[in-house]
Amino acid sequence: MATAIDQQQWSVLLGNDLQHKPESTEASTPDLSADTSSLTQLLLAGEYGLALKTPTAAEIFGTNLTETDAEVIALESSLDLSAFLTKRMQSYLENTTPSSTSTTSSASLDVLFIAIASLYAFVQAGWTGPELGFEPVDVLPAHVRPKSKDLDKQALDSLAVGGETTYHLSPQILFLHFSRILLVDNLETLKKDAVVAKTAPWWALRTLFLQQRTLEGPTGLLQTEMLALADEIESTLTAEVKIDNGALEAIDKKEALTRFWIEKGLVLHWYTEDTKAYETLQKAQSTSGFRFKVTGALGKRTKFQQFDTSQLVVVAESSRDMASSRPSAYSSKAGSGAGPKNLEHNDDTILEKVQFTELSEEDRARLGDLELDPSKKIEDLHPIDHALLLAFCLNIKNTNPAHGLTVEQMFPFVTRVLETPNNWTVYTMALLLRSRLESDKSRTVERGALQLQALVDQTKIEDETSTTRERMHHFFSVLLPSKWELEKELAEQYMALGVVRSAMDIFERMELWEDVIACHQFLDQAEKAKALCRELLAKNPSNAKLHCTIGDLDEDPEKYKEAWEVSGHRLARAQRSLGAYYFKRSEYELAKPCYQKALKINPLFENSWFILGCIGMQLEDFDVAIEAFTKVVSIDQSNGEAWNNLAAIHMRRNNNLDAQHALRQALKEKRESWKIWSNYMYCSLDVGDFTEAIRAMGMVVELRWKQKKEETVNDEIVDIVILDRIVQGLTRDLKDLYSRKVAFQESRIEDLLLGITNRITNDPRIWRICGKFYFWQKNYPECLECQLKAYRSVIHNPKIETDQTEFEKAVESAIEMVDWYRNLGPLTYKDKQGQEQPVAKDWAYRSKQMIKSLMARTRDSWEDVPAYEKLKDTMEDLKSEK
Structure with missing residues (x-):
């Protein structure tokens, strides 16, 4: 049978009493009158303030400690809440027994629930509303409460990760700091209680995700921690659902698993791991x-x-x-x-x-x-x-x-x-x-903006249809933005509508100075933007972001260097901006270390990896380029340009199989790019994959032909060399990458040639290649017809009569055509009725007429040149032919 601790922690995690209820629980709605000191009931009722004012919370936070207490003196001196709470927590776990102050029959569960109450209080303050009515410092010793601003600053610094800073006006940020210390930093301590270890990692995951959502950008450190916790939770849940008489009944098992898969899917979505996110959401759907x-x-x-x-x-x-x-x-x-x-x-x-x-x-x-x-x-x-x-x-x-x-x-x-x-x-x-x-x-844009304004306003209202408990019930199953993100989104919507002044008022109130400056720039008030930035910097010279902003305005790399120094070499944005400055000016040697420093701090910036890869290609530092583009595609598998560049590097290094794989991935995302298809064609032919080379050439022709019609480009649509190599693979009896004779692709090559000649009819080189193909097939009438079309393509050139070089080409083509007539004309083939027929019975007559016509056309222009003499000699030879 499940223990009371088991039932309580799962009940709090799901946000409602379980189907299998403890004996003391009579209904699905918590009854606070039964036991107002019960942490479980307080959490289920959404009374997080009351939970944080219980004797249990007072013990953990040291609320009642006096100014003479050694712990209070140490906290006042160092403002190190992590050391203070960790020590208080360990003391509580060591000294609390079920018969003393514990309200859940487990000291570890007490700590877990107090941490959850703190986490929910932060969510209520920053996301769902309504107003809490008290401050985080109210739960700390009275003597340190006056230092609330210093504690907030300490919390902001502590919660910053990977060079990404926490929004400085995050409401009641100390609550998140409390829960981070108790649930994440001391997770291993909580997990010493085997029962509490079942849900504590899940709450740690939720805490880390909320921390990530308060940061300005994604960070790989938190991502790694969260995915590790997700694996641990999955293992625990898999074991839990197999227990017949556990705390979770069948319906609760389904809901717990469904919620987990959704939450993991949202984490993956946040980090743009789209394919994995979709697979995870499919698991949630199947479970539900x-x-x-x-x-x-x-x-x-x-x-x-x-x-x-x-x-x-x-x-x-x-x-x-x-x-x-x-x-x-x-x-x-x-x-x-x-x-x-x-x-x-x-x-x-x-x-x-x-x-x-x-x-x-x-x-x-x-x-x-x-x-x-x-x-x-x-x-x-x-x-x-x-x-x-x-x-x-x-x-x-x-x-x-x-x-x-x-x-x-x-x-x-x-x-x-x-x-x-x-x-x-x-x-x-x-x-x-x-x-x-x-x-x-x-x-609909007006309704969209007004709806957004209504959502911003509603968090301040509390009513019977949206109690705190109701608002929190499925909070972790959706990606609801914080209050400040919603307001920023509203301001951006105003910007899009041209209501710049209203947008600027919101940005100023939220102290989003970069956006305020962007509004000034939008209004062509560059000097006002610079003046504002310098004024803010004078008030707060240690603000590294402002140094970066004025660097953007003045295009001054020294400001980025100052930002880097002011931040103590922690602001990745400073190095990204400096790198971008050098990259735009093609100073690749200077840009490279800037991006490397930025990405060492926070490796989740896909665009920075991409630019570093481009820098590596420019400098021919292919090791750096391969690493960079590999990182890009690991962050976003749908980045076709990164796959294409990765393939280009492999081709430069003659790693054609790796290049082909990369190009195949690129084509999944950029199927309409004829350039990638062209690279794929070259690469496939180089490795001997004729099947893919033929397919790629067909796509190149189709896309280039479409582009030519739409944009009137004059570039060649067909790569003649590659087409010739494909046909040669057939005529020379070569084998492909998989040791198969290219002859098995005969029908596909014929379709390719037909597709090309249906679009391009005036290129003699293409017709000659077609002639080779039909000669290999022993389809002599078709071969002769292709050679004749090649000749006609040459003599249709009007320059034959004015350009000696073009005339000489025509002569060579005519003599070559006579040879084809002479060699193929007398041969026979079977017609559709199976009767033997000559390929060209009157081949000699046709040859004479062809030479005679060319001589008559060019006599006045080239009668005295050697090439014309060749035509005369050929005509004399033909006169002796029957």
Whole structure:
């Protein structure tokens, strides 16, 4: 049987009482009147302030310590909260027994729950609202509370990772610092309790992800830590779901696993590991039993639409056990009344919702097991399935280029969530995504901006439909931005609409000085931007970012160097900016060490790796270039340019098999690039992969022909040398990379030649290559026809009569054509009826007429040159032919 500790920690992690309830729990809604000191009940009720004011919290944070206490004196002197809390935590674990001050029958669980309360308090302050009503320093000893600003600064410095700084106005950042110390820095101590070790890593993962989201950019150190924790959690959950009489019943096992896969998928999405994120979300869907598909249904989108057209729609259905579980827990009226405000279009053309046509029984049967009739009432989904839909929606955005089709693909996912709201946080995220999708459309951009403003305002409101508990319930299952990120997004939306002054007011209030300066630049107020930057720098000369900003404005590399020194060699941005300065001026030797220093601090900047790779190529430092482009594709496998450059380096080093692999990856992402196809063609032929070389040449011809029609380019569409090598592989009986004779590609080569000659009819070189192919086939009539077309391509040149070189080429071509007539004309072939027929019975007559015609055309221009004499000699020889 599961212990009480087991049940309590899983209950808190899932945010609700478990199906298998402890005896003291009578209902799914926590009853605080039963035991107001219970940390479990306080956390489930969303009373994080009360949890942090319990005697347990006072013991851990030293709230009641006096100014004469040695620990308080040490904290006041050093402001080292990490050492202080670690010591307090260890003391509590060593001295607390179930019969003393512990409220959960486990001292380790006490510490875990206090850390969770601190983490949730930070989320409430910075993400969900409403206002907490107290400060983090209120839980610390009274004597150090006046130093709250110093403690905040210490926390900001401590939470900065990999040269990426924490947003300096993050509300109540000490709460995150507390939870980081207790849940991450002291995780191994907590895990000494085997039971608590089941969920503590999960909370550590959540803490690290929140820390990452307060930083200005991604950092590899946190990514590595989080993915390691995810592997540990997966192992624990896999073991936990196999326990028959554990704390988790069947439905709770499904929900716990589903939540984990979603949270891991969101972490991967954050770091742009799109393929892995999608695979992880698919595991979440499989675990939940959730089914959905994107399909089309007839309907009208505008008020004046006369005919139904196909509209994208998501058909979705929660599994039966998930849909029926804990109905009382999901009774929120989000989206109505005082919940997240869903603004209407109020547009004179666009309908508020797509008006779908009611389906007939025949149409409904055709849809299969996921029945769809959009005109009917849509069934509710489990909130975790709503979160899954939004996660898949984000993945569409992350894995598709930014164009209209992507927006149309994403909208049905958001619409499906908005149709059946049942959780405040998930509904808010859906409204935010809709606002973003509508920001680029003229008819919806106003609603998008107003909706965003409404979401910014709502975090300050508390009402019965959106309690703290309700707002926090599925917070970790969606990527809801923080309050400051939302406000910044609103300001950027104002900028896009041209409302620069309103945007600047928001940026100034948030002290986002780089954005304020960008507003001045947008208004052509460069001098104001510089004056503001210098004024801020005079007030705070140790602000390294401001040194970088003024370096951008003045294009002064010395300012970046100052920023680097001021930051104590920790601000990666300073070296990135310095490197970019040198790179733009082609000073590659100077740019290279700058990017290397920046990437040593934070290796997750894909663009910096790409530029370093380009620098390596310019300097022919191929080891650096290979490392850089390999890093790029490990961060983003869809970067076709990086794969192409990687292949180019391998080709320079004669590593053609590696180059071919890299180009194959590049083509997955940039299939319309004829240049990459061309490189792939060369590389494939060099390694002897004739199959891929033929395919690549076909694509090059198709794409170049299309480009020529659209852009009127004069470049050659076909690489004659490569085409000749392909045909020679056949005619010389060569073997390919896999020891197969090239002859097995005969039909594909013929299709390639036909595809080329259908587009290009005036290049004699191509016709001669075709002639070689048909001669190898012993198709002599076709061979002779190709050689004749080659000759005609030459003599159609008007310069023959004015340019001696062109005339001599025509003479050589004519004599060569006579030889083809002489050699192939007398031969026989079988016609369609199987009868033997001569290839060219009158070959001699044709030859004479051809030479006679050329002589007559060029007599006046070239009668006295040696080449004309050759024509005369050839005609004399032909007169003796029968």
